[in-house]
Amino acid sequence: MTLxxxxxxxxxxxxxxxxxLKSRGLxxxxxxxxxxxxxxxxxxxxxAKIYKMIKGQKANVQxxxxxxxxxxxxxxxxxxxxxxxxxxxxx
Amino acid sequence: MTLxxxxxxxxxxxxxxxxxLKSRGLxxxxxxxxxxxxxxxxxxxxxAKIYKMIKGQKANVQxxxxxxxxxxxxxxxxxxxxxxxxxxxxx
Numbered sequence: 001m002t003l004x005x006x007x008x009x010x011x012x013x014x015x016x017x018x019x020x021l022k023s024r025g026l027x028x029x030x031x032x033x034x035x036x037x038x039x040x041x042x043x044x045x046x047x048a049k050i051y052k053m054i055k056g057q058k059a060n061v062q063x064x065x066x067x068x069x070x071x072x073x074x075x076x077x078x079x080x081x082x083x084x085x086x087x088x089x090x091x
Numbered sequence: 092m093t094l095x096x097x098x099x100x101x102x103x104x105x106x107x108x109x110x111x112l113k114s115r116g117l118x119x120x121x122x123x124x125x126x127x128x129x130x131x132x133x134x135x136x137x138x139a140k141i142y143k144m145i146k147g148q149k150a151n152v153q154x155x156x157x158x159x160x161x162x163x164x165x166x167x168x169x170x171x172x173x174x175x176x177x178x179x180x181x182x
Contacts, residue, residue, distance in 0.1 A: 003155065005096055007121040007172040030098040030151055032123065047166050054169045060121055063166040064094065067158055075138050075154040078145045081098040 001066040002026075002038040004046075008059040017053060017061070021046075028082045035071070092157040093117075093129040095137075099150040108144060108152070112137075119173045126162070 004021060008014040014032075022028070024046055026036035038046065043063065050061050095112060099105040105123075113119070115137055117127035129137065134154065141152050 003094075005121060005124050007123070009172075029153060030096060030123075032098070032121075033096050033153070043166075047168065051168050057169070058172065059169040060172040061168040062120060062124070063168070064155075064157065064161050065164050066155065066161055070155050070157055070161060073156050075134075077138065077142050077152040077154070078148070078150040081100075081149065081151040 001035060001068065001071040002043050003033065003035050003064040003066050004050075004061065005033045005064075006059065006061040007032065008054070008057070008061075010057060010059070013054065013057055013059065017050065020049065020053070030081055035066075040065075092126060092159060092162040093134050094124065094126050094155040094157050095141075095152065096124045096155075097150065097152040098123065099145070099148070099152075101148060101150070104145065104148055104150065108141065111140065111144070121172060126157075131156075 004026065006014070006017060008017065018028070018034075021034040024042075026034040029035050043065065047063055054061060095117065097105070097108060099108065109119070109125075112125040115133075117125040120126050134156065138154055145152060
C-alpha cells in the first residue's frame with residue numbers, strides 16, 4: 001500500500017492533484033490524503049508526475065510505502081470527512 | 092514510527108490537536124501531519140486522548156504505525172510548508 005499526503009496552498013493545483021490521484025485508482029481517506037495499492041514502479045511514476053505538477057509551487061507532497069500491517073492496523077478516529085462514494089473497498 | 096494525519100474543520104480544535112501532538116514530542120511534517128517514534132502504549136494513550144478531544148466534532152484523525160523502512164523510504168516532493176524549527180532530527 002502507498003499513502004500520499006499533501007499540503008498545497010493553491011486550490012486549483014490541489015484539485016488537479018486530487019483528480020490525478022483518483023484517476024490512478026487511489027482512494028481518498030481525507031481531504032489531503034489518498035491511499036491505495038501501487039507497485040514500486042507505479043509509485044515512482046506517480047512521484048515523477050507529481051514532482052512536475054508541483055514544481056515551483058508552494059506545495060509539499062509526501063509518499064509513504066506502507067506494509068499491509070501498517071494499513072490494517074491504522075486507527076481511524078472521528079467521522080469521515082470525504083464523500084461516501086470514495087469509501088469503497090480497495091481490494 | 093507513527094504517522095498521524097488529520098482533517099479538522101474547526102481552527103481552534105485543529106490548533107489544540109497540533110499543540111498536543113507537539114507536546115508529545117511528535118514532529119510536524121505538514122500542516123496536518125505529525126510523525127515520531129512512539130511505543131504501542133504511547134500510541135494507544137494518544138489515540139484515546141484524541142478520541143476524547145474530537146468527539147462530536149467534524150473531525151477525522153488517522154494514526155498509522157509505520158515500519159522504520161516505510162519512514163526511511165518516504166519520498167518528499169516540493170518545499171517544506173511548516174516551520175524550520177520543527178525540522179529538527181527525530182532521533
